[in-house]
Amino acid sequence: MHQASDRQADLPAADQNKLELALLARIIAHDAQAMHELYHLYHRRLARFLMRLTSRYDLAEEIINDTFWVIWQHAADFRGASQLSTWVFGIAYRRALKTLRRVRPDLPLDGEEVLEQSEEPFQQSELREWLGAALGKLPHEQRMVLELAYHLGHSCEEIAEIMQCPTNTVKTRMFHARRKLKGLLTTLGGAL
Amino acid sequence: MNPESTDVEPNTCPAEEIPWYVNGTLASGAAAKLGAHLAQCRTCRDEYDAQVRLFDAMRADTSLVFAAEPSFRKLMARLGTQEDAGVVAARRPEPRAPKPVVSASARPAGRVLHWLTAAVVLEALVLGYGGWAWHAHDAPPRSSYVTLSTPAASYRGSPRIRVVFRAGLSVRGLGLILHDTGAHIIDGPTDSNVYTLGFTGTEMTSGVLERRVAALRANADVLFAEPVSESSEPR
Numbered sequence: 264m265h266q267a268s269d270r271q272a273d274l275p276a277a278d279q280n281k282l283e284l285a286l287l288a289r290i291i292a293h294d295a296q297a298m299h300e301l302y303h304l305y306h307r308r309l310a311r312f313l314m315r316l317t318s319r320y321d322l323a324e325e326i327i328n329d330t331f332w333v334i335w336q337h338a339a340d341f342r343g344a345s346q347l348s349t350w351v352f353g354i355a356y357r358r359a360l361k362t363l364r365r366v367r368p369d370l371p372l373d374g375e376e377v378l379e380q381s382e383e384p385f386q387q388s389e390l391r392e393w394l395g396a397a398l399g400k401l402p403h404e405q406r407m408v409l410e411l412a413y414h415l416g417h418s419c420e421e422i423a424e425i426m427q428c429p430t431n432t433v434k435t436r437m438f439h440a441r442r443k444l445k446g447l448l449t450t451l452g453g454a455l
Numbered sequence: 456m457n458p459e460s461t462d463v464e465p466n467t468c469p470a471e472e473i474p475w476y477v478n479g480t481l482a483s484g485a486a487a488k489l490g491a492h493l494a495q496c497r498t499c500r501d502e503y504d505a506q507v508r509l510f511d512a513m514r515a516d517t518s519l520v521f522a523a524e525p526s527f528r529k530l531m532a533r534l535g536t537q538e539d540a541g542v543v544a545a546r547r548p549e550p551r552a553p554k555p556v557v558s559a560s561a562r563p564a565g566r567v568l569h570w571l572t573a574a575v576v577l578e579a580l581v582l583g584y585g586g587w588a589w590h591a592h593d594a595p596p597r598s599s600y601v602t603l604s605t606p607a608a609s610y611r612g613s614p615r616i617r618v619v620f621r622a623g624l625s626v627r628g629l630g631l632i633l634h635d636t637g638a639h640i641i642d643g644p645t646d647s648n649v650y651t652l653g654f655t656g657t658e659m660t661s662g663v664l665e666r667r668v669a670a671l672r673a674n675a676d677v678l679f680a681e682p683v684s685e686s687s688e689p690r
Contacts, residue, residue, distance in 0.1 A: 281644060285643065288626055288629045288630060288633065289640050291626065291629075291630040291633070292630070292634075292639055292640075294639065295531070299527060302523065302527050302530070303523050303527070306526070306527075310523075320521055323521075324526045324529075327526060328526060328529060328533065331530055332530065332533065332534065338626070338630075339626070339627055340627075341627075342625060342626075342627070343625045343627075394509070394513065409509075409513070410513070412474045412475065412478055413478060413509060413510045413513040413514065414513045416478045416480065417478075418475055418480035419472075419480070421480075434471045437471070437474050438471060441474075441506070444509070
């Protein structure tokens with residue numbers, strides 16, 4: 264069993280959350296330095312998460328800044344019922360969906376169309392590259408469950424809160440993501 | 456399902472929980488149960504091994520990251536611009552009313568006009584003095600409006616209070632305490648959960664400081680509040 268998550272400061276999760284809550288308390292008082300620290304704590308994880316979702320640097324940056332704009336304006340609304348990271352990623356996920364609907368209104372949000380095979384041959388031999396190509400072919404909600412669980416280390420309950428869906432839906436998406444990924448990697452030549 | 460042991464029933468594999476077993480977030484009871492299951496179910500163990508490889512491959516991919524600082528500067532500019540725009544709009548004076556046009560036939564006689572002029576001047580003086588006195592009494596000494604582009608406050612030389620908050624205090628509750636006392640968190644938490652509060656923009660006499668310490672101590676969410684003396688400051 265692996266250690267949980269991608270905590271940036273190498274702190275236990277509880278200490279990390281405590282540190283972040285102290286920053287949030289300062290942000291409520293509009294402390295710019297606290298905002299700067301929290302931004303840097305989250306930027307790498309959010310950038311990675313949003314790049315998986317949008318595949319565009321400009322959109323990922325826009326969504327990160329939209330997310331922190333919301334945090335700056337509504338920090339006092341955080342009730343502490345969950346980890347702060349769950350709240351932050353929930354905001355980012357919802358902002359991302361809005362942005363994607365704006366820039367790509369034809370985007371299938373949970374459809375199968377994106378699973379069509381590309382005609383371009385895949386020449387990469389590295390598993391990571393095969394994996395990146397295969398992930399890009401999953402419906403975004405399945406891709407996000409994989410990303411939130413495997414890269415960012417969130418629990419099933421946290422992912423349900425971020426994506427605002429029942430935990431059973433998270434498990435179903437994970438099941439389908441795993442199954443499709445296995446098929447795609449076989450097709451593309453990679454293997455897990 | 457390919458149990459190596461006959462006591463594993465079909466359809467009882469908790470395979471859907473393997474991803475969270477792999478990432479270490481499965482509750483301890485469920486994790487122990489799944490660990491025991493993996494020891495006797497080859498199919499689930501193969502699935503577990505595959506997911507561990509996927510987990511490692513996904514976490515190893517660090518290529519999709521861009522620099523944070525330029526993005527943060529854009530956010531600062533956006534927040535500063537929006538908030539400053541709000542202040543400017545609030546302070547912008549109302550447009551002046553156009554001067555009334557008075558026709559020659561409507562002009563009063565010269566003496567009446569002089570009296571009216573004197574009355575208007577007198578009224579303006581009274582209103583002007585009244586407005587000044589009212590503002591001088593009620594207006595805050597300075598704006599507390601802060602934007603991201605505002606220089607960071609300096610706490611050098613200002614009194615400080617060390618505080619321990621009740622465990623489980625909500626962020627909102629903490630925000631209210633800070634607001635009520637006019638304090639900012641300038642350090643902490645330490646290993647003992649001690650925060651250091653500082654103050655800016657206030658003439659902090661010993662009496663004011665004592666009142667703030669007393670207010671903090673009277674708050675049920677504050678377990679400890681003590682002013683920091685100069686001698687207790689680390690060198």
